Amino acid sequence: MIPLYYDFQDVHLSGTYWTLILPQIGQSVSLGTFWMRAVFLTTPRSLVEAARIDGAGSLRILRSVLFPQVRPALLTLCVLVFMYTWNEFLLALVMLQGSNNTTAPLGLSYFAGVTRSGDPTKVAAAAVMVALPVVAVYLVLQRHFIRGVLAGALKG
Amino acid sequence: MTSRLDRYSTYAALGLFSALAIYPLISILFLAFHKKTDNVTGFSLPTTISLHTFTAAWTEGGFAKGMWGSFLVAGSVTAVAAALSLLTGYALGTMRFRGSGLWFNLLVLGLIFRP
Numbered sequence: 001m002i003p004l005y006y007d008f009q010d011v012h013l014s015g016t017y018w019t020l021i022l023p024q025i026g027q028s029v030s031l032g033t034f035w036m037r038a039v040f041l042t043t044p045r046s047l048v049e050a051a052r053i054d055g056a057g058s059l060r061i062l063r064s065v066l067f068p069q070v071r072p073a074l075l076t077l078c079v080l081v082f083m084y085t086w087n088e089f090l091l092a093l094v095m096l097q098g099s100n101n102t103t104a105p106l107g108l109s110y111f112a113g114v115t116r117s118g119d120p121t122k123v124a125a126a127a128v129m130v131a132l133p134v135v136a137v138y139l140v141l142q143r144h145f146i147r148g149v150l151a152g153a154l155k156g
Numbered sequence: 157m158t159s160r161l162d163r164y165s166t167y168a169a170l171g172l173f174s175a176l177a178i179y180p181l182i183s184i185l186f187l188a189f190h191k192k193t194d195n196v197t198g199f200s201l202p203t204t205i206s207l208h209t210f211t212a213a214w215t216e217g218g219f220a221k222g223m224w225g226s227f228l229v230a231g232s233v234t235a236v237a238a239a240l241s242l243l244t245g246y247a248l249g250t251m252r253f254r255g256s257g258l259w260f261n262l263l264v265l266g267l268i269f270r271p
């Protein structure tokens with residue numbers, strides 16, 4: 001993380017949101033590749049072959065044949081990545097120090113520092129507000145989430 | 157068929173563990189609905205039904221900017237990472253090409269070495 005900080009300083013990006021977006025895309029694509037490869041391995045091979053015989057190209061197969069099958073898993077991945085990214089604290093703390101930009105979890109750290117002996121009710125309120133978007137995203141995608149987690153549990 | 161005892165004990169166990177999981181969340185939520193002078197320790201029911209603590213925390217913590225920043229970062233990371241993962245997963249999961257094993261292992265290295 002420290003070398004990363006200096007790397008971003010070299011390319012004059014330190015303190016911007018790019019310092020959070022770019023490393024976390026890299027991190028999430030690792031997880032996502034691992035995840036989506038496992039999902040695509042469970043799709044029947046004969047389906048792809050049949051589509052190919054019908055003259056569909058690679059992108060056409062992905063869009064029309066395989067995408068409907070992997071959609072639950074992809075949405076599950078979206079929930080997970082959103083959750084991890086939203087809750088990221090250390091990276092934001094290091095990268096955004098001394099800049100005007102901030103994230104919601106960093107707003108929480110304000111209460112830990114300045115007003116530690118202050119008002120616990122405000123800290124609780126802030127914690128609830130920071131947790132709320134993740135809960136909302138989870139609730140919206142919950143049906144897909146459960147379906148995606150179960151996908152591949154049984155071989156039919 | 158499961159016996160009635162079976163079913164009730166299942167519900168009891170599930171209820172117990174969900175209560176254990178929800179208890180700290182509820183106590184934090186209720187804590188936000190107290191006045192500063194209440195000196196709350198642990199779990200206690202709300203005394204004031206007002207959003208005053210929330211609005212105060214919103215302005216003091218600078219959450220207007222913080223929330224926007226978080227949405228920007230989390231939203232763009234999720235969108236880009238999902239699109240890229242779909243394509244890499246498609247290629248590595250359904251196609252065979254030279255060096256596919258190497259590419260996969262290189263990408264998964266990112267799971268082991270965190271920045």
